[in-house]
Amino acid sequence: xxxxTDHLSDLVEDADAVLLxxxxxxxxxxxxDGDTEVVVVxxxxxxxxxxxxxxxxxxxxxxxxxxxxxxxxxxxxxxxxGDEVVCIASVFDGGSDAVIRVTVDETVHTGIxxxxxxxxAEPSVIRDVFELAIELGxxxxxxxxxxxxxxxxxxxxxxxxxxxLSYNPFEKSHVHVGDPIVNVMVKEFSRLDGAFVVSDSGxxxxxxxxxxxxxxxxxxxxxxxxxxxxGGAITRxxxxxxxxxxxxxxxxxxxxxxxxxxxxxxxxx
Amino acid sequence: MFAAQSAFTEFAGxxxxxxxxxxxxxxxxxxxxxxxxxxxxRLLTRAGVPEAIEGTAFERTVREFNTSTVRIxxxxxxxxxxxxxxxxxxxxxxxxxxxxxxSSVAAFLPRLFVAAVVMIVGVVVGxxxxxxxxxxLRGIKLPDLGVLPPLVKYSIVYVAALVALGQVGVQTxxxxxxxxxxxxxxxLFAALATKDLVASAAAGVFLLLRQPYVVGDEVKVAGERGIxxxxxxxxxxxxxxxxxxxxPNHSVFRDGIVLIRE
Numbered sequence: 001x002x003x004x005t006d007h008l009s010d011l012v013e014d015a016d017a018v019l020l021x022x023x024x025x026x027x028x029x030x031x032x033d034g035d036t037e038v039v040v041v042x043x044x045x046x047x048x049x050x051x052x053x054x055x056x057x058x059x060x061x062x063x064x065x066x067x068x069x070x071x072x073x074x075x076x077x078x079x080x081x082g083d084e085v086v087c088i089a090s091v092f093d094g095g096s097d098a099v100i101r102v103t104v105d106e107t108v109h110t111g112i113x114x115x116x117x118x119x120x121a122e123p124s125v126i127r128d129v130f131e132l133a134i135e136l137g138x139x140x141x142x143x144x145x146x147x148x149x150x151x152x153x154x155x156x157x158x159x160x161x162x163x164x165l166s167y168n169p170f171e172k173s174h175v176h177v178g179d180p181i182v183n184v185m186v187k188e189f190s191r192l193d194g195a196f197v198v199s200d201s202g203x204x205x206x207x208x209x210x211x212x213x214x215x216x217x218x219x220x221x222x223x224x225x226x227x228x229x230x231g232g233a234i235t236r237x238x239x240x241x242x243x244x245x246x247x248x249x250x251x252x253x254x255x256x257x258x259x260x261x262x263x264x265x266x267x268x269x
Numbered sequence: 270m271f272a273a274q275s276a277f278t279e280f281a282g283x284x285x286x287x288x289x290x291x292x293x294x295x296x297x298x299x300x301x302x303x304x305x306x307x308x309x310x311r312l313l314t315r316a317g318v319p320e321a322i323e324g325t326a327f328e329r330t331v332r333e334f335n336t337s338t339v340r341i342x343x344x345x346x347x348x349x350x351x352x353x354x355x356x357x358x359x360x361x362x363x364x365x366x367x368x369x370x371x372s373s374v375a376a377f378l379p380r381l382f383v384a385a386v387v388m389i390v391g392v393v394v395g396x397x398x399x400x401x402x403x404x405x406l407r408g409i410k411l412p413d414l415g416v417l418p419p420l421v422k423y424s425i426v427y428v429a430a431l432v433a434l435g436q437v438g439v440q441t442x443x444x445x446x447x448x449x450x451x452x453x454x455x456x457l458f459a460a461l462a463t464k465d466l467v468a469s470a471a472a473g474v475f476l477l478l479r480q481p482y483v484v485g486d487e488v489k490v491a492g493e494r495g496i497x498x499x500x501x502x503x504x505x506x507x508x509x510x511x512x513x514x515x516x517p518n519h520s521v522f523r524d525g526i527v528l529i530r531e
Contacts, residue, residue: 156496156508159485172480197484199499200506205484 011101012086017079019069021089022055023047023096039078041069051078056116056127060268062091062098064112070104071113079104111261115254120239121153125202128178130264132186133245133252137266139187146190147247149231151211155199157238158211165194165208176202195230213237218258231255291362298354306347313339325396327389338393342386349382377437384436391429395422424451465519466503472522473502481526489527491520 017037020028028047031038040049043058053072059065066087073079087100116123129150140146151158169189175182177198186196194208213233220232224246231242236258244253245266254262313319318339322328328338356375399422406417431448434441477500482488486497488507493516495509505521507514 154498155484156498160487160496171483172478174477199484201499201501203484203499203501 008099011099014084015086015101016083017073017085019066019073019085019087019089021065021069021087021096023088027096037078039069039073041065041072051076056123057130057264059264061264062089062100064262064264065089066100066102067110068112068116070102071110072117074104075113075117081105111256111259115241115256115261119153119241119256121198121200121241122202125177125198125200126152126241126243128202129198129243130252130254132177132183133243134264134266135183136187136190137245137250137252141187141190145247145250146245147227148186148190148245149195149211149227150198150243151195151209151231151234152198152241152243153200154238154240155197155203155205158197158234158240159205159209161213161234161237162195162197162209162211164206165210166192168206168208170204170206173204175204177204178202195234220255220258220260224253228253228255232258232260288362291358294361295354295358298351298358302347302350302354305350306343309346310339310343313342322393322397324400325393326399327392327396338389342389345382345385345389349378352378380436380438384433387429387436388433391426391433395425395429398422398425465517468519469503469517472518473500473504476500476505476518476521477502482528487529489529491516491524494527494529 015036017039018031018034019039019041020031022042023040025047028038028040028049037051038049039051039053040047041053041055043055045052045054051073053069053076055065055068059068066089069087070079070085073085074081079085081104083104085102085104087098087102088096089098089100090096091098116126119126129152133148133150136146136148169185175185182204189196189207192208195211196207197205197209199205211230211234213230214237215229215233218229218233218236220228225248228244228246231244231253232255234240235242235255242255244255245251246253250266252264252266253260319337322338331338331341353375356378399418402421403418427448431441431444434444476482480500482497482500484497484499487495488497490505490507493507493509493514495507495512495514497505498508498513499506503518505516505518507516
């Protein structure tokens with residue numbers, strides 16, 4: 001038993017900061033008097049913590065969750081490169097059950113925090129589109145898997161770099177992602193090909209858009225199809241973010257500045 | 270046994286009849302008061318009053334005294350009926366020497382009752398309005414708007430206090446004048462402050478309904494040329510060379526729109 005405790009104290013020794021992921025308030029209170037810096041990473045600031053990083057999605061992948069927390073803390077100057085950070089998170093359902101030590105360096109920085117917070121579109125819009133894509137991935141259209149491509153933000157430029165494939169069903173309508181009716185509409189319209197264009201404030205500007213970006217120099221993983229290539233390329237040409245639901249493997253991927261930033265399996269949510 | 274009974278009859282005979290009548294009135298009054306209290310409480314509970322006022326400051330305060338708003342209202346109605354019964358009983362018993370005093374009290378009592386009810390309802394409605402406004406504003410994370418909910422609350426309480434004071438016959442003219450001045454100021458400031466906003470919204474409704482330009486069009490409005498990024502009720506975002514111009518819709522409407530086609 002002694003070696004286990006030794007190992008744990010080795011793990012947490014000399015930590016510059018501790019990241020608590022969705023802690024209960026009593027758990028958080030126990031850290032209040034310590035001298036290491038405490039950062040709370042959670043969907044809501046339930047515990048009234050002074051240093052708080054908002055989690056827009058309950059990332060099921062613990063690595064993504066920790067990356068998001070660390071990048072958020074770096075952005076708020078709570079931790080800096082070279083710091084040793086101890087993360088206390090919940091891997092399985094329930095309370096905090098894991099202690100993970102991470103060194104903050106370049107490899108941690110994948111842009112997952114930038115994707116939500118520093119995109120052109122508002123963070124809540126990005127989150128809503130993610131949730132839409134995830135739900136579409138879980139349910140499909142009439143039980144069959146569908147693919148979808150959402151281009152979020154910088155809608156004016158995206159519209160100029162694309163052409164309509166068909167009559168735009170969202171013309172003269174004023175629906176925003178996050179409206180309850182959108183889930184149903186998008187589910188139906190996803191049968192047809194083309195991209196959904198969403199504006200900075202979340203308004204669905206158009207569906208059935210054929211994107212025409214220059215695809216030179218876009219480096220996305222091999223094996224992904226035309227939809228991902230188009231999504232990745234448009235984010236290089238404009239300041240938009242592309243969120244793509246793959247028809248073949250059912251994963252939701254996010255592209256920014258021409259690069260794959262985040263990959264999520266809808267089945268895990 | 271017989272002796273006791275005869276003594277009781279003798280005692281009953283000595284007591285004047287009107288006193289017995291007064292006693293009966295009093296007993297009926299007590300029963301009626303109790304029944305009205307219970308019925309009122311049930312009615313208020315049925316009407317969903319406890320859920321509606323849950324969480325208001327008044328309700329929380331009275332909870333600390335181990336009671337509730339509904340119970341207080343019910344008890345108030347009980348006490349009112351009891352007081353009326355007592356006065357009727359006293360009148361029946363012909364307690365002459367206090368006649369004048371009691372008649373004025375009898376006339377005053379209903380008004381006092383109404384005043385108390387108005388005050389309680391005013392405070393509760395004010396609390397509830399404060400809660401609702403605060404809830405609506407929670408989405409907008411702006412601390413300066415924190416003054417709005419208490420303002421709404423105290424406006425309602427102020428009006429309720431005016432009505433209550435008017436009921437008990439206090440001169441409220443000065444307070445009414447104050448209220449009028451306050452209301453005028455609010456209306457005036459609101460009109461002044463939102464003049465441009467209202468004009469923009471009116472123009473925005475037209476822009477959203479008729480869509481003379483849509484996202485992605487190149488336009489020239491209010492002297493700015495660029496690509497439309499966003500049109501909402503109040504403003505239009507136009508981007509050109511990395512500059513994002515936010516143009517209020519009323520100026521778009523006033524100066525006209527130039528659609529640029531290659």
